[in-house]
Amino acid sequence: MSDYRIYSIPPQHAGRRRVLTSGCRHATSEAQAAAGAQALIAARILLDDDTVSDSQPLLLDHGGAGGADTAVWKAAGDATPGWETVCHPAQWGTHIFTMPNFAADDPEQRVSLCPPRHVGTDVCVMAGHRRNAAMIALAPKLLLAMPTVSRNQAPQLGRSKGTWDCVDSAVRAGIPTLIVWSPDGGQRTPFRLFWSDDTTARMVTTHWSLRFLHARESAGSTANSRLAAHSISLADAAVEVPF
Numbered sequence: 001m002s003d004y005r006i007y008s009i010p011p012q013h014a015g016r017r018r019v020l021t022s023g024c025r026h027a028t029s030e031a032q033a034a035a036g037a038q039a040l041i042a043a044r045i046l047l048d049d050d051t052v053s054d055s056q057p058l059l060l061d062h063g064g065a066g067g068a069d070t071a072v073w074k075a076a077g078d079a080t081p082g083w084e085t086v087c088h089p090a091q092w093g094t095h096i097f098t099m100p101n102f103a104a105d106d107p108e109q110r111v112s113l114c115p116p117r118h119v120g121t122d123v124c125v126m127a128g129h130r131r132n133a134a135m136i137a138l139a140p141k142l143l144l145a146m147p148t149v150s151r152n153q154a155p156q157l158g159r160s161k162g163t164w165d166c167v168d169s170a171v172r173a174g175i176p177t178l179i180v181w182s183p184d185g186g187q188r189t190p191f192r193l194f195w196s197d198d199t200t201a202r203m204v205t206t207h208w209s210l211r212f213l214h215a216r217e218s219a220g221s222t223a224n225s226r227l228a229a230h231s232i233s234l235a236d237a238a239v240e241v242p243f
């Protein structure tokens with residue numbers, strides 16, 4: 001059996017700040033790649049804080065799904081200085097029947113074990129979930145998620161299910177989570193950053209520039225007040241203040 005601990009933190013990544021990304025493998029358009037790059041700028045603005053003097057690049061964890069998920073976030077990382085991308089491929093050929101012998105302080109101690117029916121099968125259908133759980137266990141400061149269909153549509157269309165699962169897991173783990181979303185993939189409707197949980201709401205509303213942006217949008221909108229309460233414009237959130 002391969003060692004599950006392929007996800008363990010290499011020494012050069014210890015203590016570094018990380019952002020986890022999860023995107024639908026159907027996110028293929030240039031608009032989506034551009035939104036990814038903007039989301040990274042917004043994430044940096046959100047995470048930058050005067051009390052942290054960290055000159056090292058932020059780590060951008062992604063699942064390396066091999067499709068456009070990776071393409072979007074890789075392009076975004078390449079287009080946005082200050083990031084170092086880290087790929088966490090799912091171990092589709094590895095079943096985990098016994099708990100690996102993790103160190104007591106290892107952040108990846110909790111592993112979902114395979115059921116007995118996996119014995120003798122070539123592909124582990126739990127590998128993607130296990131990979132996502134491992135990335136969440138790395139304690140990212142933020143999850144940026146880019147689904148291409150809504151949560152309600154995901155099961156019936158068979159798209160973005162892994163992305164929404166990742167959102168749910170991150171929220172359960174108390175990790176701030178922003179959903180980069182446009183209902184038409186940015187073709188006519190600009191992308192916005194959405195959140196659904198209190199941790200993320202607090203993070204946004206305690207950050208001085210995003211609080212200002214959020215308050216301005218909430219005050220200016222009546223028809224969209226419910227929308228404005230839980231989201232901000234991606235383009236506006238990604239404007240870096242030049243001082």
Ligand SMILES: [Zn+2]
Nearest residue numbers: 095114118124
């Ligand atoms: Zn398995």
